[in-house]
Amino acid sequence: MxxxxxxxxxxxxxxxxxxxxxxxxxxxxxxxxxxxxxxxxxxxxxxxxxxxxxxxxKHSFGNNCLPSVSVESVNIFNQKLKGLKIVFPATKIGENWVAEFEDSEGNHIELTTPIDEWCSTI
Incomplete structure (x- = not known):
């Protein structure tokens, strides 16, 4: 299939x-x-x-389904998270930085970016 x-x-x-x-x-x-x-x-x-x-x-909001959005750089990753309600702070997972934020409606959205070998911390 x-x-x-x-x-x-x-x-x-x-x-x-x-x-x-x-x-x-x-x-x-x-x-x-x-x-x-x-x-x-x-x-x-x-x-x-x-x-x-x-x-x-009927619907309940939260983290039961997590759309994941990937961006190309740590700079964009940090820019997109600025000012948002963070529900899972930026964390190294595998070869990516991963964070979750809450959107305007209460949904949790994951944001990821590859870890840049020159920038291993956020």
């Missing part, structure tokens, strides 16, 4: 607030803007925002 994962979505309470948060974080505009399901195209991967309450669904 060949299997591909091409998208995921996270639940949001306030679509406009979530779109603003992720437009700033991803440094790009939302590709599809909708009051129930909005989509960011991240290099061909669909990152969705789902306004679950509009569809009368």
């Amino acid at each position: 060949k299997c591909d994962i091409k998208s995921l979505y996270i639940c949001v309470l306030d679509m406009e607030r979530a779109i603003s948060f992720y437009e700033a974080f991803f440094e790009q505009k939302v590709a599809v803007k909708d009051n129930v399901y909005s989509i960011f195209d991240i290099n061909g991967f669909r990152f969705g925002l789902f306004a679950f309450e509009k569809m009368k669904e």
